[in-house]
Amino acid sequence: MIETAVLISTIFLVLLTFVGLYRAIVGPTAEDRIVAINMISTKVTVIIAMIALITSQVLYVDVALVYALLGFIATIGLAKLLLKGKLGK
Template sequence: MTPELIVEYASVVAIVILVIALLMTVYRAVVGPTLPDRVIALDMLVGIVIGFIAVIALRTGYTLYIDIAIALGLVGFLATVAFARFILARGRVGEGEGVEAGPGQSKQSAKTKATKNVKASKPAGSLGKEAK
């Protein structure tokens, strides 16, 4: 067996595995059930596409494809961070709305207490409305 034939067989096997992974990840991105599941699926799709680009670069011999894969990895990372911040911000909105007042406590004081707990749980480096 020649090295070219080994690379050819390995790339075919890699493409088959990547197609299966792509189909399973697209299913998870569509079905969900939660927003974080979809964000992780989109991040996984970026990784799978990088794998496709690497296999194509190996098969064709063009090293320019590796640069494209690196750029896609950076953009995918930034998109994942942006989605994570969106999910964190979305989770804080309205957290105090479902608070029930305890015995001897008004509903307004229960909401104020819940809002203080949410503000206290923010990360130290986050820029919220308080920093503006």
């Protein structure tokens, strides 16, 4: 029962990731694109963690943690570029 709920939640998150991808591509400003990329990164991290729960593979949890860290660093880097004025013009 729990596996089914996690699987349905994972599929729902994958569909929502495509909504974020649309915003990252079409977003009218650079800020919208950065927020969308951060949202995609967070959703992918949760999807990887759910896959770890479904498959009972502990290795996927480590992958999710590394992916979350890289997503955070990328968001900080893009925010710094945006503040310096080298992004979004």
